[in-house]
Every structure is written in structure tokens, then in C-alpha cells.
Amino acid sequence: xxxxxxxxxxxxxxxxxxTVRRLVVVGGGAAGMSxxxxxxxxxxxxxxxxxxxxxxxxxxxxxxxxxxxxxxERADELVAHPAAYFAxxxxxxxxxHAEVTALDPDRGRVSYRQAGRHRTLGYDALVxxxxxxxxxxxxxxxxRDRVFTIRTLEDAITLRTLLDAGRVGRAxxxxxxxxxxxxxxxxxxxxCAVTVVERLDRVLTSLDEEVAATVEAHxxxxxxxxxxxxxDSAEWGRALDEQPDVVVLATGVRxxxxxxxxxxxxxxxxGALLVDDEMRTSLPRIxxxxxxxxxxxxxxxxxxYVPLGPAANRTGxxxxxxxxxxxxxxxxxxxxxxxxxxxxEVARTGLTLAEAEAAGIDAVATDVVHRSRAKYYPGSAPxxxxxxxxxxxxxxxxxxxxxxGAAKRVDVVAAALHARLTxxxxxxxxxxxxxxxxxxxxxxxxxxxxxxxxREAVA
Amino acid sequence: xxxxxxxxxxxxxxxxxxTVRRLVVVGGGAAGMSxxxxxxxxxxxxxxxxxxxxxxxxxxxxxxxxxxxxxxERADELVAHPAAYFAxxxxxxxxxHAEVTALDPDRGRVSYRQAGRHRTLGYDALVxxxxxxxxxxxxxxxxRDRVFTIRTLEDAITLRTLLDAGRVGRAxxxxxxxxxxxxxxxxxxxxCAVTVVERLDRVLTSLDEEVAATVEAHxxxxxxxxxxxxxDSAEWGRALDEQPDVVVLATGVRxxxxxxxxxxxxxxxxGALLVDDEMRTSLPRIxxxxxxxxxxxxxxxxxxYVPLGPAANRTGxxxxxxxxxxxxxxxxxxxxxxxxxxxxEVARTGLTLAEAEAAGIDAVATDVVHRSRAKYYPGSAPxxxxxxxxxxxxxxxxxxxxxxGAAKRVDVVAAALHARLTxxxxxxxxxxxxxxxxxxxxxxxxxxxxxxxxREAVA
Numbered sequence: 001x002x003x004x005x006x007x008x009x010x011x012x013x014x015x016x017x018x019t020v021r022r023l024v025v026v027g028g029g030a031a032g033m034s035x036x037x038x039x040x041x042x043x044x045x046x047x048x049x050x051x052x053x054x055x056x057x058x059x060x061x062x063x064x065x066x067x068x069x070x071x072x073e074r075a076d077e078l079v080a081h082p083a084a085y086f087a088x089x090x091x092x093x094x095x096x097h098a099e100v101t102a103l104d105p106d107r108g109r110v111s112y113r114q115a116g117r118h119r120t121l122g123y124d125a126l127v128x129x130x131x132x133x134x135x136x137x138x139x140x141x142x143x144r145d146r147v148f149t150i151r152t153l154e155d156a157i158t159l160r161t162l163l164d165a166g167r168v169g170r171a172x173x174x175x176x177x178x179x180x181x182x183x184x185x186x187x188x189x190x191x192c193a194v195t196v197v198e199r200l201d202r203v204l205t206s207l208d209e210e211v212a213a214t215v216e217a218h219x220x221x222x223x224x225x226x227x228x229x230x231x232d233s234a235e236w237g238r239a240l241d242e243q244p245d246v247v248v249l250a251t252g253v254r255x256x257x258x259x260x261x262x263x264x265x266x267x268x269x270x271g272a273l274l275v276d277d278e279m280r281t282s283l284p285r286i287x288x289x290x291x292x293x294x295x296x297x298x299x300x301x302x303x304x305y306v307p308l309g310p311a312a313n314r315t316g317x318x319x320x321x322x323x324x325x326x327x328x329x330x331x332x333x334x335x336x337x338x339x340x341x342x343x344x345e346v347a348r349t350g351l352t353l354a355e356a357e358a359a360g361i362d363a364v365a366t367d368v369v370h371r372s373r374a375k376y377y378p379g380s381a382p383x384x385x386x387x388x389x390x391x392x393x394x395x396x397x398x399x400x401x402x403x404x405g406a407a408k409r410v411d412v413v414a415a416a417l418h419a420r421l422t423x424x425x426x427x428x429x430x431x432x433x434x435x436x437x438x439x440x441x442x443x444x445x446x447x448x449x450x451x452x453x454x455r456e457a458v459a
Numbered sequence: 460x461x462x463x464x465x466x467x468x469x470x471x472x473x474x475x476x477x478t479v480r481r482l483v484v485v486g487g488g489a490a491g492m493s494x495x496x497x498x499x500x501x502x503x504x505x506x507x508x509x510x511x512x513x514x515x516x517x518x519x520x521x522x523x524x525x526x527x528x529x530x531x532e533r534a535d536e537l538v539a540h541p542a543a544y545f546a547x548x549x550x551x552x553x554x555x556h557a558e559v560t561a562l563d564p565d566r567g568r569v570s571y572r573q574a575g576r577h578r579t580l581g582y583d584a585l586v587x588x589x590x591x592x593x594x595x596x597x598x599x600x601x602x603r604d605r606v607f608t609i610r611t612l613e614d615a616i617t618l619r620t621l622l623d624a625g626r627v628g629r630a631x632x633x634x635x636x637x638x639x640x641x642x643x644x645x646x647x648x649x650x651c652a653v654t655v656v657e658r659l660d661r662v663l664t665s666l667d668e669e670v671a672a673t674v675e676a677h678x679x680x681x682x683x684x685x686x687x688x689x690x691d692s693a694e695w696g697r698a699l700d701e702q703p704d705v706v707v708l709a710t711g712v713r714x715x716x717x718x719x720x721x722x723x724x725x726x727x728x729x730g731a732l733l734v735d736d737e738m739r740t741s742l743p744r745i746x747x748x749x750x751x752x753x754x755x756x757x758x759x760x761x762x763x764y765v766p767l768g769p770a771a772n773r774t775g776x777x778x779x780x781x782x783x784x785x786x787x788x789x790x791x792x793x794x795x796x797x798x799x800x801x802x803x804e805v806a807r808t809g810l811t812l813a814e815a816e817a818a819g820i821d822a823v824a825t826d827v828v829h830r831s832r833a834k835y836y837p838g839s840a841p842x843x844x845x846x847x848x849x850x851x852x853x854x855x856x857x858x859x860x861x862x863x864g865a866a867k868r869v870d871v872v873a874a875a876l877h878a879r880l881t882x883x884x885x886x887x888x889x890x891x892x893x894x895x896x897x898x899x900x901x902x903x904x905x906x907x908x909x910x911x912x913x914r915e916a917v918a
Contacts (some may be wrong), residue, residue, distance in 0.1 A: 441769065
């Protein structure tokens with residue numbers, strides 16, 4: 001009856017692996033379907049049940065802004081495969097509109113509600129891939145059916161229908177993080193007059209303030225941005241006075257851990273589930289993956305809550321593989337993310353200076369502004385790069401902002417973080433050059449070499 | 460009187476550094492001007508003389524195709540700074556149209572010819588940055604003034620003038636390497652009927668044959684490509700029968716080492732100058748940089764001749780810094796290069812499978828075709844990635860071809876090569892994702908994970 005879990009949280013080991021007959025996956029999003037598919041690859045005969053709260057599985061939440069903007073025609077384009085594919089080709093027992101209400105890890109049973117009825121299902125192994133839930137926000141003065149949180153495809157389809165019908169003249173986006181700004185861009189692209197309100201005095205807290213200021217200035221060219229506007233402020237009241245046709249909430253997500261935590265699973269940063277590198281929770285026979293866990297952050301050296309798509313897929317795959325008796329492990333994240341904000345590419349990896357300082361690291365930032373291509377090549381645009389590094393030279397992170405060339409350049413720094421390179425190492429890389437793609441000295445080399453000189457000056 | 464050089468070639472050490480009073484730099488291209496500028500930063504009072512064979516300094520040869528295509532309006536846009544800038548701001552003694560004829564390392568004297576007169580100049584330190592010279596090709600049946608090699612800005616200006624005057628209906632490009640294909644694209648963009656002839660039976664020998672075949676098919680959509688066409692073949696005669704208005708030779712370059720080699724400098728691969736990691740040649744008080752040297756190749760573990768712009772700049776800077784008494788070293792190359800071929804981005808780094816096999820390495824290649832962006836996002840295009848790796852897992856190189864997304868992705872592999880990562884490490888990287896920029900699992904992760912599975916199957 002499943003693997004027994006022993007030892008401390010970060011070094012959980014399975015003392016014996018017995019045959020798993022039924023795997024239950026809670027959540028049919030990216031992480032859950034990755035887990036179920038990976039489990040199928042490990043064990044062709046395993047019974048695999050997926051309990052999904054909505055009417056869709058394997059949907060990509062990240063594509064929703066582009067669907068709303070009209071760049072993606074149909075909602076089903078955001079779905080990796082239709083449910084029938086998973087049911088037939090991968091022989092998964094998909095139970096839709098099934099909301100999990102309780103876990104009993106001692107008896108290996110999961111309770112859920114479906115079509116108004118309570119049901120119970122036994123399991124030998126279970127993967128919690130319940131995702132994230134939007135922060136609870138009570139909005140006064142806005143009809144409930146005009147408020148969208150955009151965490152489900154259904155929600156997105158409803159909003160898109162309103163947009164297509166020309167019924168959204170004014171839109172209010174709440175939150176100026178990644179999703180809030182992507183939604184603002186999508187709504188503006190549909191011709192809506194968009195106001196973005198943000199409780200804090202800045203946009204994109206995943207960036208250092210100086211870097212975020214560049215993005216903020218660009219956002220203001222496209223929409224009405226109101227910072228320091230909490231939902232209880234007079235400014236918020238004024239935003240509502242202008243009677244938005246829709247309100248889109250993008251105030252961030254918290255991990256959907258209520259059920260697992262109630263069953264006794266250990267939780268960590270932001271209340272997310274703690275897991276080992278094989279995605280094992282502190283509960284026997286229960287693994288977890290995706291936006292409900294705090295994976296290991298390689299630069300911080302401890303778990304962190306950074307809910308993003310690639311890690312959801314990867315941790316799902318690891319959880320499903322291991323839960324089904326296979327071998328896999330997740331090497332952790334370094335916090336790489338990129339977002340398109342109107343005409344800007346905004347990318348980051350590792351730690352910001354603020355994050356490094358908060359973690360007690362003696363860090364400095366080196367900034368350069370260089371170009372995306374050879375200066376004489378058409379389309380060449382300024383690219384701002386901030387490199388965050390220890391005074392002793394180790395690279396800690398980077399932030400890039402520009403009209404082009406930020407997204408994939410940040411991955412070079414992600415690789416440098418993985419390999420624990422120094423600024424001197426980074427500045428010594430043999431990076432690609434041709435006038436249409438980069439200046440002869442890539443901006444990453446410029447900033448790393450400048451950082452290395454800073455370090456020499458300090459040393 | 461300069462640093463004395465002792466020891467073996469690859470471990471040359473300066474036993475004492477005395478004051479350098481006059482530094483002579485042979486060649487005012489990217490490497491030479493980088494050397495001269497770096498030397499000025501080290502020593503504000505040093506006398507620095509640059510001997511340049513043409514009428515321009517600090518010109519970027521890589522930009523010439525875009526100048527010919529009309530994407531870059533004026534030739535002087537390809538020049539980093541005008542000569543006056545270097546003369547006044549950096550106090551460099553630039554001697555133009557000065558062709559170096561001999562070096563006397565024992566007496567520290569360099570001979571050159573300028574305006575028909577022979578001159579001699581003493582030096583305390585000298586940097587050879589003579590660049591590359593086109594392979595000597597004797598063309599019968601083509602007027603000499605219609606044959607271009609495009610290694611000087613003057614040559615490019617002459618050809619551009621012909622193009623602007625509408626005097627080039629038919630153009631013949633000889634060679635299907637990087638430059639030959641860039642030139643073919645530029646000439647086709649100007650409305651010329653372009654024929655490309657290539658001695659070998661394939662294009663781009665810097666790629667594996669299977670990868671080059673993809674590029675070849677694309678080239679054939681735009682120009683008349685004739686492979687296996689040597690200058691003595693009947694096919695070549697037919698190409699000439701069609702009476703090209705211009706012939707552009709792009710048959711590769713060899714290092715311009717005649718003078719240095721005659722003075723006794725050690726040479727290595729392709730006859731290029733051998734240098735240590737501080738760019739010191741085997742001759743006392745003589746350094747070298749740019750397209751005339753064979754820098755250390757980190758993956759091969761020995762010198763290799765890979766004449767490209769970034770290394771020219773970097774090795775120039777190191778040579779100039781050290782020659783002037785400063786401290787610097789060059790960490791070597793990994794053979795990263797990218798080229799735009801019509802609508803394709805073609806990138807490579809490290810070793811091809813053929814190169815690895817030629818070096819006696821037990822290597823395999825793993826190929827995947829994935830996408831540049833999320834499949835539903837507009838502009839998403841197929842991206843072919845070949846990863847070359849040791850059977851034991853070490854990454855050896857990569858080749859990427861696609862309409863977009865190849866150029867900067869290859870840099871992640873360049874970083875992996877620098878850090879000697881395995882395919883498992885590469886597959887574990889936390890790379891950036893957003894639908895406009897990448898699929899949720901980046902093509903690099905897909906190929907690395909596939910390679911890791913190959914490795915397990917082999918092990």
C-alpha cells in the first residue's frame with residue numbers, strides 16, 4: 001500500500017516501493033495533467049483518476065490574456081489536448097466539476113463533491129495539484145457577474161464573450177503584477193478604456209524598484225495607472241465612480257492548500273506545501289506539484305513560492321513519475337520569469353537586489369543600458385540590464401527590460417545561476433553575434449564585465 | 460624595454476615588466492582598435508601608433524552585407540568611431556594606408572610602406588592584429604574590377620555604388636559559407652538575380668550535414684544555388700557564360716600572418732598565430748589578436764581557428780591591456796556563431812557531431828523540432844535543435860535553425876559549455892516562459908531531456 005515516508009522533510013526517503021494500483025490526481029491543470037501523463041508512462045496498467053473542479057483539463061492559464069486580446073481565436077487552442085485525448089489515448093479517468101473536500105491520509109481516501117453529490121475514493125498514491133486561488137477580495141459597488149478573476153477558462157470565455165459583443169467600454173484591472181499588466185494590455189488591445197489600480201506605490205514587485213520604474217512609465221503611455229490605491233481608499237471609490245463595465249482582479253494567487261493542510265501537510269512560504277525534491281509532501285503516499293507547492297529555490301537555498309508555468313509542468317511530471325513508482329527529481333527553480341508589457345519585454349531571474357538584501361546577502365547591483373542588435377541594424381533598441389551579484393563575485397540574478405531581446409537573454413543568466421558562475425565567468429562567455437541579433441559585445445557581457453570591475457574596485 | 464618572454468608557448472610568463480614607451484599596433488580593424496584603446500586606458504602617457512593598410516579604422520566587416528542590402532544607409536555607420544575620434548580623444552597616432560612589410564623582433568623595429576615610401580619604426584611592444592585575408596582565387600574570364608572580396612570598406616563602397624546605380628542585374632557569389640550566404644541575401648534584396656556556386660556538395664560546413672540541409676532548402680527558395688561547383692568545373696564555366704555583372708568572392712579567409720611568421724612567430728591551426736591566454740606570441744614583446752590568431756577552444760581543449768567578431772574585440776582588448784603593462788586574460792572561445800540566412804536564424808556553438816568525431820570524442824546527437832513560442836501565439840514557428848553530447852552526458856555543442864528564436868537561445872548552450880554542464884543539467888535549467896517568447900517547455904529543455912533519456916538508454 002504505497003511507499004512509507006520516513007525521515008525529515010527535506011530528506012524524505014521511501015523505505016520500500018510496493019505496487020500502486022490507483023493514483024488519484026487532484027487538479028487537472030498543467031501540473032495535474034503532467035503528473036497523470038507521467039504516471040501513465042511509468043505504469044501502463046495503473047488506474048489513474050483525475051479530479052478537476054472546472055470543465056476543462058490541461059488548460060494554459062498563461063495564454064488567457066492573448067485569448068482575450070483576440071490574438072488567439074478559440075479558447076480550446078489554449079488546451080494542450082482535449083479531454084477525450086487524455087481519456088482515450090492515456091486512459092485517464094477524468095472526473096470533471098469534481099471539487100475535492102477532504103483527504104484522509106491514514107486511510108488513503110479522498111472526498112469530493114460532484115454534481116451536488118458527495119463521493120469518496122480510495123487511493124494508493126495521490127498527487128495534489130490544486131493550483132493557486134486568487135486572493136479573496138470583497139468588492140462593494142460592483143455587480144458580482146462583472147468581476148473576473150481569470151483563474152479558469154470558463155471565466156475567460158465569459159469575459160471574451162462580453163468583449164466580442166462590444167459590451168466593455170471601460171475596464172478596471174486590480175493589481176499591477178504580471179497578470180494585471182497582461183490583462184490591461186489585452187483589454188486595451190480590444191479598445192477598452194483601461195484603468196489599473198494597485199495597492200502598492202509601484203508595479204511589478206518581482207523587479208527592483210528602479211527597474212520597475214521603467215516599466216511603469218511605459219504602462220502609463222497606454223493605460224490609466226493609479227498606484228497606492230487600496231480597495232478602501234478614496235481613489236478606489238473614484239475609479240468605481242467612473243462605472244467600469246468589468247473589473248478584472250489580478251491581485252495575485254495563494255496556494256490552494258486548504259484541503260491538504262487540513263489533512264496535516266506541512267506548509268512553508270506563503271502557506272504553500274513543502275515537498276522534497278521528489279515532490280513528496282509530509283503526508284504518506286501524497287505528492288504535490290504546481291502552484292500549490294513551494295519548490296526549492298537554488299539561489300536562496302530554501303523553498304520559495306514562485307508559481308509559474310514551467311515549474312508546474314516539471315514538478316507535475318516528477319510527482320506523477322515518482323508516485324507511480326518511477327524515478328525522477330526536481331532540481332529546483334531560480335525564479336526565471338518573463339512578461340510582455342505592451343511593447344516591452346520584461347525578464348528577471350534569480351534574486352533582485354531587494355530580495356538578496358532581504359535574504360541577508362551582501363549584494364550589489366550593476367546596471368548598463370546597451371542595445372538589442374548592432375546599433376546600425378534596423379530595429380536595434382535599447383536594452384537595460386541589471387545584474388545582481390555578491391560582492392565576492394557570485395551572480396545572484398538579473399533583470400532585463402527592452403523592446404526586444406530580454407526574454408531569451410535572461411536564460412543565459414539562469415544557466416549561470418544554475419552553474420553558480422561568477423560575474424567574471426559570465427563576462428567571459430562566448431555569446432553569439434551577428435548584426436541582426438546582437439551588438440558585437442552582448443549586453444550581458446557588458447554588464448558582467450562592468451560588474452567584475454566593480455568587484456575589483458571593492459576588493 | 461618591454462616584458463621579456465620566457466617559457467613554453469602555452470605558459471609564457473613575463474619575468475619582469477618594464478616601462479613601455481611606444482606601442483605599435485598592426486591593423487586598425489576591430490581587434491587592433493580594441494587593443495589600442497585598451498592600451499590607452501592602461502597607460503595615459505604611452506605613445507600608441509596604429510598602422511592600418513586601408514583608409515578606415517574600427518570598421519565592422521560583419522555589417523557590410525546590410526550596408527550592401529541598403530538596410531544601413533551609409534558606410535560610416537559601420538565604423539565604431541571616426542578616425543578623428545581615436546586620434547583626438549584617445550590620442551592614437553593613426554597611420555592610414557600603411558602596409559607592414561617586415562618585423563624585426565630582435566631590434567624591436569617594424570617596417571611599412573606608406574604613400575610609396577618605405578618607413579621603419581621602433582617599438583617597445585607590438586600587437587599584430589592584421590586580420591584575415593581572402594583565399595587567393597584566380598578567376599579567368601571576369602574583369603578584375605568586377606570581382607569583390609569584401610574584406611575592406613572601400614571594396615564594399617565600390618560595390619554599393621554599382622548596386623545603387625542599377626548596374627548589377629546578375630550577381631555571382633562564390634562560396635556558401637556564412638559570408639557567401641549573407642552576401643547572396645543582400646544582393647537578392649537589391650533585386651539582383653543571384654547565383655551561388657560552392658565547391659563542396661553542401662552549404663555551411665560549420666553545421667552538421669543534416670542541419671545544413673535545412674538551410675540549403677531554404678536558400679534554394681531565394682537564389683540559384685549550385686553545389687559541387689569548383690572554379691575549374693564545367694558548371695563554373697556555365698555560371699560565367701551567363702555573364703554576371705559582379706562576382707563576390709566569399710571562399711573563406713586565412714589568417715594574415717605572412718609578416719609575423721616570417722619573423723619567426725609560431726603558427727598553429729590554419730597557419731594562425733599561436734598565443735597564450737594573455738595573447739602573447741612566441742616572439743618577445745609581440746602580442747596578437749583577432750582574425751590572425753588561433754585562440755584556445757574550451758571544448759576542444761586546444762587552439763582552433765574560428766575568426767569571428769566578438770573574439771576579435773576581446774582578444775584585442777586583452778592584447779592591448781597586457782602589452783601596455785596591465786593585467787587581462789582571454790578565457791577562450793566555444794565556437795558560438797549565428798547567421799541570418801534569408802528568413803532563417805542559424806546558430807551553433809561548441810562542436811558539431813562531425814567535429815566531435817574528428818576530435819576522437821565518443822559523441823552522439825539528439826534532434827528535436829519544437830516551437831519558438833507557445834503554439835497558439837501568433838508568429839510561433841518551428842525551431843530545430845540538435846544537441847551534440849558525449850555518451851557520458853557532457854554537452855559538446857548545439858545547432859539551432861528556425862525563423863526565429865535561434866540566435867540568443869544558442870547562448871544558453873554556450874554558457875552550459877563554459878560551465879561544462881551535462882545534458883541532465885541543461886534539461887534542468889529554469890528557463891523563461893511566456894506565450895509570446897517560448898513554449899512552456901523551451902526547445903532547449905526538450906532536446907536536453909531527450910538527450911538525457913538517450914544517455915540512460917545507452918548506460
